[in-house]
Structures are given as C-alpha cells and as structure tokens.
Amino acid sequence: MPGDLYYDPFDFGIDIRAHEVWRRMREEAPLYRNDKHNFYALTRYDDVLACLLDPETYISSYGTTLDLMSDEVFPLPMFIFRDPPEHTLLRKLVSRAFTPRKIDGLETRIERVCAGLLDPLDGMSTFDFVERFSSLVPPTVILALLGFPEGMESEMRASVDNTMAIDETTAATGSRSVIEGENIGSVVFELIPELCAERRAEPADDLITVLATHERELEDGSTRPLTDDEIMGYVALIAGAGSETVARMLAWGVVLLADHPEQLRELGANEGLIPNAIEEILRYEAPSPVQGRRVTNDVELHGETVPAGANVLLINGSGNRDERHFPDADRFDIHRDIDRHLSFGYGAHFCIGGALARLEGRIGLEQMVRRFGTWDVDHEALDWVHTSTVRGYKSVPLTV
Numbered sequence: 001m002p003g004d005l006y007y008d009p010f011d012f013g014i015d016i017r018a019h020e021v022w023r024r025m026r027e028e029a030p031l032y033r034n035d036k037h038n039f040y041a042l043t044r045y046d047d048v049l050a051c052l053l054d055p056e057t058y059i060s061s062y063g064t065t066l067d068l069m070s071d072e073v074f075p076l077p078m079f080i081f082r083d084p085p086e087h088t089l090l091r092k093l094v095s096r097a098f099t100p101r102k103i104d105g106l107e108t109r110i111e112r113v114c115a116g117l118l119d120p121l122d123g124m125s126t127f128d129f130v131e132r133f134s135s136l137v138p139p140t141v142i143l144a145l146l147g148f149p150e151g152m153e154s155e156m157r158a159s160v161d162n163t164m165a166i167d168e169t170t171a172a173t174g175s176r177s178v179i180e181g182e183n184i185g186s187v188v189f190e191l192i193p194e195l196c197a198e199r200r201a202e203p204a205d206d207l208i209t210v211l212a213t214h215e216r217e218l219e220d221g222s223t224r225p226l227t228d229d230e231i232m233g234y235v236a237l238i239a240g241a242g243s244e245t246v247a248r249m250l251a252w253g254v255v256l257l258a259d260h261p262e263q264l265r266e267l268g269a270n271e272g273l274i275p276n277a278i279e280e281i282l283r284y285e286a287p288s289p290v291q292g293r294r295v296t297n298d299v300e301l302h303g304e305t306v307p308a309g310a311n312v313l314l315i316n317g318s319g320n321r322d323e324r325h326f327p328d329a330d331r332f333d334i335h336r337d338i339d340r341h342l343s344f345g346y347g348a349h350f351c352i353g354g355a356l357a358r359l360e361g362r363i364g365l366e367q368m369v370r371r372f373g374t375w376d377v378d379h380e381a382l383d384w385v386h387t388s389t390v391r392g393y394k395s396v397p398l399t400v
C-alpha cells in the first residue's frame with residue numbers, strides 16, 4: 001500500500017476531499033488498512049455490494065460507524081444495529097408503515113410542508129437553503145409519518161419559541177428555524193406516550209398505531225405490547241436516520257445543480273426529469289457514504305486475510321464513483337442510466353425510508369425549480385457538517 005495514501009473518517013480535511021482519496025484507494029489499495037484506528041476499508045463497487053449482501057459475515061450488531069464500533073454488542077434497541085434473524089423480526093414490524101401506499105399517501109402533506117417553508121422566502125434574494133428549508137423538511141415529514149396531526153408542527157415550534165432564550169444570531173437575522181428544527185425532537189418525545197394511548201383507544205393509519213398496538217411474541221409463545229423504551233428506540237432510529245440524510249441530499253442537490261446550470265434549466269423545462277436527477281444526486285454524493293461492519297470469520301479479500309473480529313468500512317460513497325461500474329463516474333449527469341447506486345445501502349439493511357427520501361427529494365426540487373427557476377451558490381460561504389454518519393453541507397447560501 002503506498003505510504004502517502006491515508007484515509008481517516010475522523011479527519012475533516014479528508015472528509016471534504018474524500019473523492020480524491022477514495023479514487024486512490026480504489027486503484028492503489030482496494031483493501032485499505034488503517035492501523036491507527038484499526039479498520040479495513042473497501043471502496044470498489046463490487047466489493048461494497050458483495051459485503052452488504054452478506055449480513056452473516058459482515059455484521060452490524062457491534063455498531064455501524066467507526067466511532068460506535070467496539071467489542072461489545074451495541075446496547076440501544078435499534079434494528080439498524082441488529083443482525084438477522086432478530087433484525088428481520090424487528091424490521092418487519094415497522095415495514096408496514098413504509099409500504100408504497102403509505103408513502104404515496106404523504107405526498108400532498110409533503111407538498112404543503114415544502115410550500116409552507118418556501119412561502120416566507122418569496123421576495124428574498126438570498127437565504128441559507130439548509131437553515132430555511134432542507135433541515136426543516138425531514139423532521140416535519142417524520143411527524144406526519146408518525147401520525148402527528150397536521151398543524152401541530154407550528155404549535156410545537158411556538159411552544160419552543162416561548163421557552164427559548166433568543167441568542168445573538170437569532171436576534172440579528174430574525175431566523176431561528178434550525179434551532180426550532182432541533183427542538184422539535186424533544187417536544188415530540190414527550191408527546192409520544194400520550195399519542196400511543198390515544199391510538200390504542202382509536203387506531204389510525206400511521207406509524208404510532210403500528211408501534212402502540214403491536215404484540216411482541218415471546219419465546220414461550222405468549223405476547224406482550226412493546227415497552228415505552230422499545231417504542232422510543234424505533235422513533236429515535238427513524239427520526240435520526242431520516243432527518244440528517246434527507247437534509248444533506250437536498251443540499252447536495254441544489255449545489256450540484258447550481259454547478260451545472262444547463263442541467264438545472266433542463267429540469268425547469270421538463271419536471272419529468274427530476275426523479276432521475278434525484279438518483280444522480282444520490283449516486284454522485286452519497287449523504288451517508290460509509291457503513292461499518294465487523295467480520296464474523298477470517299475472510300480473503302484482494303489476496304489478504306482479514307481476521308475474524310476486524311472492523312471493515314464499506315464505502316458506498318466510493319462505490320458510486322467506481323469507473324468499473326459507472327462509466328465516466330465523476331461526471332454529474334441527470335440523464336444517466338443508473339441500474340443501482342449504493343446510497344441507500346443494499347440487502348438486509350437496505351434503507352427502509354428510501355421511497356420517502358425520494359419523494360421528499362422530488363417534491364423539494366420541484367418546488368424550488370417552479371418557484372425560483374435557477375439559483376447560484378456562494379461557494380466561499382459553504383459550511384460542512386462532520387459527523388460519523390453523514391457527509392455534506394451545514395450551510396448553503398443561495399442567491400435566487
């Protein structure tokens with residue numbers, strides 16, 4: 001392995017120029033080894049896909065991000081950190097809330113959510129897209145999925161407003177939307193037991209009803225309802241997995257399209273191109289680009305033995321740029337024929353919210369294109385988030 005090739009998911013500088021590093025890893029060290037943080041990494045499309053499809057060898061129960069991976073089984077009751085057969089059972093329960101019919105049923109509500117966030121921006125020439133839009137859409141949509149009545153978002157924001165001190169930035173800009181977005185979480189958690197009780201008395205067609213009325217089967221054949229902790233675990237996983245990622249996807253979308261203005265104009269002229277544009281945005285910049293696994297037994301990879309118990313990072317964000325699978329992979333092209341990108345993972349842990357994310361992406365972009373036509377990004381002022389699960393922008397100043 002070349003001595004100057006170094007990949008470290010905790011290094012912010014590397015995170016920003018990740019594609020350059022991943023390209024070298026694909027070519028020069030397809031099985032990469034990092035001694036400092038004690039992990040292996042796979043970057044080629046075929047390798048990443050094969051491991052994602054083998055959850056018996058590449059397991060998730062010891063954590064799936066490097067900072068969380070340890071020799072102990074991950075303690076929180078979340079199915080993303082479980083392996084089959086337990087994972088299969090836990091996932092099956094909520095998959096009822098993610099059927100195509102359920103997700104399509106959210107379309108008009110998502111349209112209203114997006115319009116409600118964009119209306120106050122009419123007449124403004126510059127705003128932060130993440131702060132004013134992309135970070136607020138997903139938590140609001142998850143409230144809808146859970147079954148919170150429409151209109152409650154603003155009620156909750158108001159209650160947060162009343163109890164919150166105004167900081168300097170808020171006072172200067174008059175905007176506190178991100179702060180509100182973050183606080184919705186805690187208010188929601190307080191309300192969930194109440195909502196569960198309501199749904200047990202009067203079931204509805206939503207995720208809280210699924211969780212509140214489920215009877216978990218025990219080994220002796222008897223059943224019991226989910227505990228409050230189990231319900232919270234589900235809600236926390238879905239809210240966590242479905243918020244940061246969608247916020248990043250939308251932000252990548254507006255930046256990539258600003259960088260390719262001819263393609264942005266094409267979307268304006270033909271909205272039918274938007275769904276494929278979303279796939280290309282997801283392929284080109286995976287919002288969740290690294291999935292960690294632990295190997296259960298010795299495996300041979302690229303002529304080396306990876307020992308049982310080792311941590312392996314599957315870099316799906318790199319697989320999406322592998323020339324072996326996607327010709328001219330570094331070219332952004334909304335017309336690209338994409339058979340399958342790896343941005344939602346694959347196999348047992350394939351993103352359960354993929355259809356919802358795609359719907360949010362489509363509606364978000366449609367409304368941006370209809371309302372503003374084109375836009376420019378102030379590249380100098382772009383700011384990044386650095387977390388172990390997502391890669392992308394914290395701040396995207398747009399001029400419309």
Ligand code: HEM
Pocket residue numbers: 060064079080081091142237238239241242243245246249286287288291292342343344345346348349350351352353354356357
């Ligand atoms: C663009 C947006 C999104 C991206 C890029 C994304 C990405 C991913 C990826 C890569 C995985 C696989 C993790 C692994 O293999 O360990 C995953 C799993 C998951 N995602 Fe998403 N996701 C997105 C949106 C959502 C949404 C909207 C929800 C829910 C509302 C959601 C809920 C989940 C859950 C619950 C899992 C765990 C599935 C399992 O372990 O069986 N995600 N997501």
